[in-house]
Amino acid sequence: MNKFTKKLFLPIGILFLLVGFVAFQIKNDKLFSIAKNIDIFATLIRELDSYYVDEIDPDKLVQVGIEAMLEELDPYTEYIPEEDSEDFRTLTTGEYAGVGALIGNRGGGNMVLMPYTGFPAQNAGLKIADYIIKVDSVDVSKSATSAVSDLLKGPANTPVEVTVVRDKDTLSFELIRKKISLKNVPFYGKLDDKTGYIKLADFTTNAAAEVRNAIVDLKSQGVGGLILDLRDNPGGLVNEAVEIVNLFIPKGKEVVKTIGKIQNVNYTYKTTKSPLDKDIPLVILINERSASASEIVAGALQDYDRAVLVGQKSFGKGLVQTTIPLTYNAQAKITTAKYYIPSGRCIQAIDYAKSRENGALTTVPDSLRKSFTTSNGRVVIDGAGIEPDEKAEEKSYAPISYTLVTGNHIFDFATQYFYAHPSIESPRNFQISEQDYESFKEFLKGKEYDYTTYTEKSLQDFEKYVEKEVYFDEIKDQLALIKSKVNHSKENDLNTHQDEVKRLISEEIVSRYFFQEGMIESGLVGDDGVKVAIAYLANPNKMAQVLAKRN
Incomplete structure (x- = not known):
């Protein structure tokens, strides 16, 4: 070792020692801070138990304290006491x-x-x-x-x-x-001679096996294209999502990777089997309630240009939770990582660290969202869920429909109908008759189902605003006249929105005879997202254009 090397080595060695000492000191400071605050918390509970004027329940008080602490982090980090462990197991396994x-x-x-x-x-x-x-x-x-x-x-x-x-x-x-x-696939079937439909409602144990079995059965019936419906699916087990993606893409492909603060939560999930069918045309339906594992499936298949996505932007949950055992058989579900799909994007929409600073939910600003590309070079963006390739509006309902549902009037009429009719047509073909609808209107007489129309709400808001203006007295008579003219007639609304109300009644009646499966099948009638998906599968050139690189 020459003199120059010796002189260089000494400062570098000292630098490493200093860095190590600082890191050690920071770690010690944090450990001391944790120990100090735990001691304060335990002391406080003991003193409350001794001095508080009324009797306290230490278990309940501590649980409230833990839950309040975790609420400061994110909605997915949870404390699970021993008595709730069975319910938690049900949620994760179904x-x-x-x-x-x-x-x-x-x-x-x-x-x-x-x-x-x-x-x-x-x-x-x-x-x-x-x-x-x-x-x-x-x-x-x-x-x-x-x-x-x-x-x-x-x-x-x-x-x-x-x-x-x-x-x-x-x-x-x-x-x-x-x-x-509970079934992850509560319904699947043929929508026409060539189109298969699979409703995937959850990602608990055996989700991938249920999807596989549905595909095999549908293909045996001659379908040439598939619709995988992930709408309203809140997610679940990541490994089930990976296996479902593997049904459609080759072995050895990356599906999702998790990256966190500690090494043992960093993992890359790849496909491990030969695909069931890597060529069958595939459309995936998503909406704003498709989250987590649903977004892994939809996002990965979009990144590989393997499926056309139809619907609305997904929820945007790109956080991974790990269940950690605690003492006394309690558990904690802790957010330990973020997940990244094959293009490299993370779809997490809410920045919880910023939210804690700002005191309000903070989304990733558009200026900070990054562009990535799919296998074919299509541009996709991170930071706000999965964007569909084509938007399709969800069903929207008139105020009268919401009121009839939430007031249980449609539910009660369906029950009455069920006991008066021994059987009905198949779920997809059943529709109440005009005579049945007249019976429903008679059924409503004397029942409370008041509601506010959109126009009435707008007028109410406008009136509150102009009440503060000096010219209010000059216009209040005209405003009263307008209000009287737009005051809704329930009977007119029942006629105006009868197709919508009849559809809701029909779906509820179908559930009495064919249960959950029938209700899902009945709901596909008139479903805009399903219509768009069928149109894609009937037009291979259109699908190819969407999945091709965009200039």
Whole structure:
């Protein structure tokens, strides 16, 4: 080692020592800060328990404190106490032991909203709109929905007696609880001779296997193109998303990578199998409620120019959560990384670090969004969800329709219709008649379903604004005249929007006979997104143009 090297080596060595010392000191400072604040928190709880004027529940108080702390971070970082671990497992796996029915409160008590096909509730004969008044010997007529749900759940192969009120009759059913595995694909089928449709509602265990089975079955029926519907799908297991992408693209392709603060959360997910079909034309439907794993599937297949995306911009959740075990069988679901799809883009829309600084939800500004390219060189942008290749408007409903649904009038009429008609046509072909619609209008007489039209709302807002102006007295008479002219007539709205209301009634009636599967199939009639998707699959040249490089 020459003198020059020795002289150079000494300062560099000292520099490394200083950097190491500073890093060590910073880490020590942080550890001390954590220990200090934990000690303060524990001391405070003990003093509250000793001195507070009323008795406190330490478990509840600490849980409130933990949840308030986590709310400062993001909506996905959660504390899961031991007593909630079973519910959390159900959310992530889609499995639980119970009777297989969705229940809820419709104002008059808890009722069956949907018995799932093939499970104990449906097999035993429970119907939609059955009011649950007793579970075994427990009166639940005034219980919270969660309490009734807990009573219905239990170990598989154990009996439970459910007593319900149906119309004016009180009926009891003996059920045997079973392991319930909710379907990720609640419906699939042919829309025409060549078009297959798959509704993917979740990404719990076996999602990819269910999609694979649906594709195999549809292809055996002769379909030449597929629609994969990811609308309203909140996401779930990343590995299921990767396997679904693998159904359509070759082995060895990157699907998504996760990048976080610590090395063991950094991972690149690649396809590991030969694809089921890498050539079949594919359209994916997305909307603003398609999130997380849905966005991985849609975004990866867009990045590889493998599918045309139709609908609305997706939710924009590009954060990864990891479940960490805590003491006393508690768990924490912690945001540990962001995910990046093959083009390199992250689709996370909300900047939670900036949101904490600003005190309000902060999105990534357009000026900071970056451009990336797909395999064919099409430009895609990060930072705000997945943009569809072609927009298709979602169904929008008139105020009267919202009111009739939320007021349970359509629900109650469908129940009445079901008990008066032993059978109906297939879900796709059923539509209530004009006579049925007149019966619905008669059914509404004497029932409360008031609402505010868009025009009335605009006038109300305008009136509040001009009340502060000096000229209000001069125009208030004219304003009153305008209001009287636009004051809506419920009967006119029932006629004006009858096609829309009839469609909603028909879908609700179909659910009574064909359950969840039938309701989904019925809802496809008149679906604008589905219409656009079918048009693409019928026009290979149009699909090729969309997926080609844009100049």
